[in-house]
Amino acid sequence: MSRNNPSMPKRSKMHTFKVLRRLLSYLFHYYRGRMIAVFICIALTAAAGISSSVFLNLVLNEVINPLLGGVGWEGNTELHFTLFCIIGGMGLMYLLALCASFFYNQTMAIVTQGFLMHVRNDMFGHMESLPIRYFDTHTHGDIMSVYTNDTDALRQLISMSIPQIFYSCIAAITLLVIMLLQSVWLMFVVLLGVVFMALVAKFVGGRSAKHFIRQQEILGKTEGYIEEMMGGQKVIKVFCHEEQAKRDFDQINDELCDASDKANAYGNILMPAVMNIGHFMFVVTAIVAGLFFVLQVQNFTILGWGDRFLIDPAQPVATATMITLMATFLNMSRQFSLNIGQVSMQINSVVMGLAGAGRIFEILNEQPEADDGYVTLVNANIDEQGNVTESKVRTGKWAWRHPHKADGTVTYTELKGDIRLFDVDFGYVPEKIVLHNVSIYAKPGQKIAFVGATGAGKTTITNLLNRFYDIADGKIRYDGININKIKKADLRRSMGIVLQDTNLFTGTIMENIRYGKLDATDEECIAAAKLANAHDFITRLPEGYNTVLRHEASNLSQGQRQLISIARAAVADPPVMILDEATSSIDTRTEALVQKGMDALMKDRTVFVIAHRLSTIQNSDAIMVLDHGRIIERGSHEQLIEQRGTYFQLYTGAFELE
Ligand SMILES: Nc1ncnc2c1ncn2[C@@H]1O[C@H](COP(=O)(O)OP(=O)(O)OP(=O)(O)O)[C@@H](O)[C@H]1O
Ligand SMILES: [Mg+2]
Known part of the structure; x- marks a missing residue:
């Protein structure tokens, strides 16, 4: 296990992908049913999250538009019923989402703690099977840090990042499809903003992730140092090395502080940067939509809305509908960029969690102590002539049971200590x-x-x-x-x-x-x-x-x-x-x-x-x-x-x- 691995982002994509794949299959191995249920619930919650735009659209299409078109409200039971269904559906959706969100948050808490318990158990079990040589070549502080810091990074990844990313991806993809159906051109503007957002997130996030990983590594080093200093208190005092020990610790501590500073400096600007790009994108989309509306109002087909609402700009009804539709679209584009922002916010914990998982897997990948031995120690009865036979009960005497592969026979040799x-x-x-x-x-x-x-x-x-x-x-x-x-x-x-x-x-x-x-x-x-x-x-x-x-x-x-x-x-x-x-x-x-x-x-x-x-x-x-x-x-x-x-x-x- 190499702690000097410069940083996870520099690892090949394949490696990171492999760690992620192994982590997911490891997680599913223990909690398949619950994880599937969690993902379904997250999808449901995400659907509810974006449904406001859809319901708004429905209200516009099915209720407002006919009303503006001159359909009467009084006594129009069909219209009443439609509105009731839409509002009822919305209420039901939110209620369902509330239950789903409660369920998946509870389940994820249980799954995460249970999974980490399994990981620590598996690691410890495996560590016990490793040869002495492994402990010769790895410092104890390093191994300890995998049990503490790296599993903690994994906790963050599993309990927060994975559900959040899944939620945001579902929401973003759904919004993308709806927006595409509404207007390809405006969608194009939104996508441009997203690409810009992704580039900034990659640049800032990549840098902060590098320092977060360095911070993790120095944390391991700090733990190792403190552990050693506690063990060697007497020697430190006898040789009056207190000051030297403090100086050494200061140095490691400074390194830790420096790495944390840099990690957080980049990490802290990521959120505002992505959010502000989102706001900027909102403004640009609004301006472009407005321009389309004002300049090309004659030809709404460019917005993709012309076919559905045969618009005559002279008609105020159609204009009002158009403006409301644009507002819906802008609302969706805002939700879309918010979700992309949420995904980029998880970059640090994903990189740290995967780096931690990588180190956990490195321990689990270590070859256990090989044992090809087939001669075993058994309780024995030994008669006066020295004949040895195996005994099922404790006799106080022992013999080596030696099976011979060639002829299938078994011989017994008395345990003498020669x-x-x-x-x-x-x-x-x-x-x-x-x-x-x-x-x-x-x-x-x-x-x-x-x-x-x-x-x-x-x-x-x-x-x-x-x-x-x-x-x-x-x-x-x-x-x-x-x-x-x-x-x-x-x-x-x-x-x-x-x-x-x-x-x-x-x-x-x-x-x-x-x-x-x-x-x-x-x-x-x-x-x-x-x-x-x-x-x-x-x-x-x-x-x-x-x-x-x-x-x-x-x-x-x-x-x-x-x-x-x-x-x-x-x-x-x-x-x-x-x-x-x-x-x-x-x-x-x-x-x-x-x-x-x-x-x-x-x-x-x-x-x-x-x-x-x-x-x-x-x-x-x-x-x-x-x-x-x-x-x-x-x-x-x-x-x-x-x-x-x-x-x-x-x-x-x-x-x-x-
Ligand atoms: N785990 C190890 N890895 C690499 N080299 C080792 C390791 N343990 C011992 N050595 C080396 O092997 C040599 C023999 O060491 P060993 O521990 O057998 O000495 P010893 O005779 O028991 O000494 P002492 O009387 O001090 O206990 C030494 O040169 C030592 O540096
Ligand atoms: Mg010795």
């Missing part, structure tokens, strides 16, 4: 390879530790194990199965992960621990907390397990947050655990305690542990020393000490991690 990497190469971007030829063999129950300088690629290895990213070259096998064949959700379910940055959600401590296994009982959660040595501090909190964690668990210490995230990973009792710097924030006194808990946690599991503190990994089965994405040393603590290489130097402090 993970092997063979010559793995990987880079987040193709130009920069981060891991080179990494091979690791972790047998079930083994504890593998990674040490190495920051940026060496330790976290990256764990990102590959749970398939946040896919490897460029090499192979990763899990219990002998290529992990690309395993369904991602099942693969991740089989691993407990404590990420480098602990992320706890708003909710109670109990709920946060249960996040690791949604159907865990309170007892299971407490047992996991005990295992992670978090139980003691939790019970000391006034509310215990019911303590509500506020925004990013800021009411807990960093170490406490880590303990909860360890408990969260432990509650699922997974056969494989990945602990990324899990003990980095724990003080030395607690470390021994946590170490004990961690040892208990690691028992009988395959564990990958990343630690900067070498003391926590001494009892590992194998320690991998990473340097610039390569494993440069491997072996147990004792073996590595004996080798007297990098690990030895790190351990004895002769060598600092660079």
